[in-house]
Amino acid sequence: MSTTAGTSLANWAATFDFQPQEFHTPSQLDEIAAIVRSSARRNGKLRVFGARHSWNPLIATSQTSLSLERFSGIESVDGSAVWVKAGTTIHEVGNLLARLNLSLENQGDIDCQSLAGAISTGTHGTGIGFGPVASQVSGIKILHADGSHRTYTRDNPEWSALVISLGAHGVVTHYRINCVPMENYSMRSEKISWDEFVSTWDSRSYSTRNYEAFWFPNHDEVIAKITELSQDTRLQLPFNKSGVGARLENSAWWLLSEVSRLGPRGARFAAQTAHRLASDERCNGPIHRIFPTDRSVRFFETEYAFDFSVSSDLLRELKRWFQVEMPYVHFPLEIRSCAGDSQWLSPTQNRPTLFIAAHMYRKMEYRAYFKQLQAIFDQFGGRPHWGKMHDLEAKQINERYPRLSDFLKVRRKLDPNGLFLNPYLERLWGVTT
Numbered sequence: 001m002s003t004t005a006g007t008s009l010a011n012w013a014a015t016f017d018f019q020p021q022e023f024h025t026p027s028q029l030d031e032i033a034a035i036v037r038s039s040a041r042r043n044g045k046l047r048v049f050g051a052r053h054s055w056n057p058l059i060a061t062s063q064t065s066l067s068l069e070r071f072s073g074i075e076s077v078d079g080s081a082v083w084v085k086a087g088t089t090i091h092e093v094g095n096l097l098a099r100l101n102l103s104l105e106n107q108g109d110i111d112c113q114s115l116a117g118a119i120s121t122g123t124h125g126t127g128i129g130f131g132p133v134a135s136q137v138s139g140i141k142i143l144h145a146d147g148s149h150r151t152y153t154r155d156n157p158e159w160s161a162l163v164i165s166l167g168a169h170g171v172v173t174h175y176r177i178n179c180v181p182m183e184n185y186s187m188r189s190e191k192i193s194w195d196e197f198v199s200t201w202d203s204r205s206y207s208t209r210n211y212e213a214f215w216f217p218n219h220d221e222v223i224a225k226i227t228e229l230s231q232d233t234r235l236q237l238p239f240n241k242s243g244v245g246a247r248l249e250n251s252a253w254w255l256l257s258e259v260s261r262l263g264p265r266g267a268r269f270a271a272q273t274a275h276r277l278a279s280d281e282r283c284n285g286p287i288h289r290i291f292p293t294d295r296s297v298r299f300f301e302t303e304y305a306f307d308f309s310v311s312s313d314l315l316r317e318l319k320r321w322f323q324v325e326m327p328y329v330h331f332p333l334e335i336r337s338c339a340g341d342s343q344w345l346s347p348t349q350n351r352p353t354l355f356i357a358a359h360m361y362r363k364m365e366y367r368a369y370f371k372q373l374q375a376i377f378d379q380f381g382g383r384p385h386w387g388k389m390h391d392l393e394a395k396q397i398n399e400r401y402p403r404l405s406d407f408l409k410v411r412r413k414l415d416p417n418g419l420f421l422n423p424y425l426e427r428l429w430g431v432t433t
């Protein structure tokens with residue numbers, strides 16, 4: 001086990017940093033258990049992190065910080081389900097499953113998150129037929145504050161509180177993931193008019209395996225991305241998914257982002273150029289190869305989840321607002337869908353969902369932009385993504401997440417002394433222990 005004192009840690013977007021008294025990177029289960037026991041004995045605080053890709057300080061602590069990056073790999077296979085160690089990254093999971101001719105059924109647009117980090121925050125991809133990554137979980141093993149290491153399955157009465165939990169119940173050590181056979185998919189993007197996009201969003205979301213769109217605000221076209229099952233077994237990746245191509249694309253994006261710092265005209269130029277340069281992309285292959293993108297230009301992001309039924313009203317309101325108030329943003333809005341989910345803290349809990357994400361280059365002011373968007377999102381009852389930026393406080397979180405109080409009862413039972421809390425979670429949920 002590697003243990004360090006005096007480390008300073010920051011997240012991917014550098015929106016926060018923290019200096020834990022102790023930082024551990026154990027590779028064995030008994031080492032993780034010893035760290036939990038020792039923190040509990042001292043009545044301390046412990047937070048575990050994955051790839052540090054969340055924007056909010058979910059993982060910040062001044063006491064014990066734990067990374068499971070050295071606790072990774074598939075532990076056992078049971079038909080099409082596998083037990084995976086929680087520190088395994090989505091990227092590693094994809095490659096390991098491919099060797100078994102298996103696959104995750106869906107994933108998001110990067111793959112460097114840890115499995116536990118992605119699952120614990122309700123991370124999702126797009127596709128109205130698929131829940132967040134957490135919905136693929138059929139078993140979970142958690143090391144609790146009392147030192148017990150318990151295995152839970154879907155028949156447990158508290159299951160809905162256990163999978164999306166922001167690390168509040170303990171250290172998750174393993175997940176049982178229900179996989180699907182590895183298949184090939186074709187992905188293509190095309191530009192369509194805004195009006196056509198809005199009027200067909202519902203029907204195309206339901207008739208396409210994975211449908212999403214990128215909209216550069218104030219442009220009268222959107223870039224729609226469509227993924228379908230394919231009989232073509234060739235792996236065809238576009239240039240921007242090769243090492244060199246991804247670096248070139250990121251360099252071009254960095255340059256446009258720098259141009260957008262020059263002011264509104266720069267931002268408009270950058271957005272128009274990016275939209276123009278976005279070619280009709282095509283690729284083919286398994287999802288772990290064609291879905292992930294390489295994002296090296298750092299940015300701020302906010303994302304909210306809405307009842308899918310408000311889609312066209314909300315999209316029209318956003319278009320109106322951008323026209324009137326905020327014409328120049330060079331990052332596109334990302335518009336995705338997701339199936340409803342039973343986890344109490346799932347952004348998609350109990351409703352098919354529309355997700356809308358907005359971004360801003362990390363060297364630019366984002367607060368006013370996100371605040372104004374949040375005011376619109378509030379009107380439509382949006383639930384914030386736990387890992388992405390928002391200003392909501394406990395009262396609003398309670399309103400948006402109707403099963404939060406049920407979740408908190410389970411949390412209190414499993415961690416009565418608040419070993420796994422930090423000041424951010426206390427504020428977010430309005431709890432002390």
Ligand SMILES: Cc1cc2nc3c(=O)[nH]c(=O)nc-3n(C[C@H](O)[C@H](O)[C@H](O)COP(=O)(O)OP(=O)(O)OC[C@H]3O[C@@H](n4cnc5c(N)ncnc54)[C@H](O)[C@@H]3O)c2cc1C
Binds near residue numbers: 114119120168
């Ligand atoms: C460039 C970029 C692209 C992104 N794309 C998407 C996307 O397509 N879709 C989407 O929904 N989100 C997306 N996100 C958000 C991201 O998926 C989430 O913030 C996710 O939580 C990050 O995973 P992580 O491994 O970095 O977790 P961290 O940020 O390190 O941790 C997140 C949470 O998981 C908990 N946790 C981690 N490991 C454990 C464990 N072993 N036991 C218990 N709790 C644990 C932590 O305590 C914390 O509460 C993106 C983020 C970035 C920066």
